Amino acid sequence: MSGTATILYFAALRERIGRGSETVPLTADVSTVGDLLAERRRQDETLEDVFAQPGRVRVAVNRVLGDLSTPVHAGDEVAFFPPMTGG
Template identity: 45%
Template sequence: MKIRYFAWVRERIGREAEDIELPEDVRTVAELAGWLAGRGEGYAHAFENPRVVRAAIDRHHARPDSPLGDAREVAFFPPMTGG
């Protein structure tokens, strides 16, 4: 699965994307964020407050309880504002 990071999430992790193999017990967006947070200091910092990190599965906005299923891509990004 391709994981993409945008804005300050990318800055904290130190990369814009990576390919990963998910553990079998990671089934939702929230579980993925929690698993990523355990991968190191930058990840932990990026996901320290999961309520402010948004996600998209295959370019469609997703809630924390959204199942990953057969997703090809998950993106994480901060809330967006218009103007």
């Protein structure tokens, strides 16, 4: 795969990472959110720590809730945010 994806970080994740967004290249190894996250964790030590338990983080691709198996394509917007509580 080639092209880029935009990654958005919200709430406490944004605070811990120190940025709200980034545009990243998509390599041939990236076909899902899980692949994208694994690659970013290898490239950025801060993300390795923040996403040590990726199952505890929510994800949306193009503003639709997904999970680590959701496909990622060039031009997609991938958002990560902490679990939400309702009330």
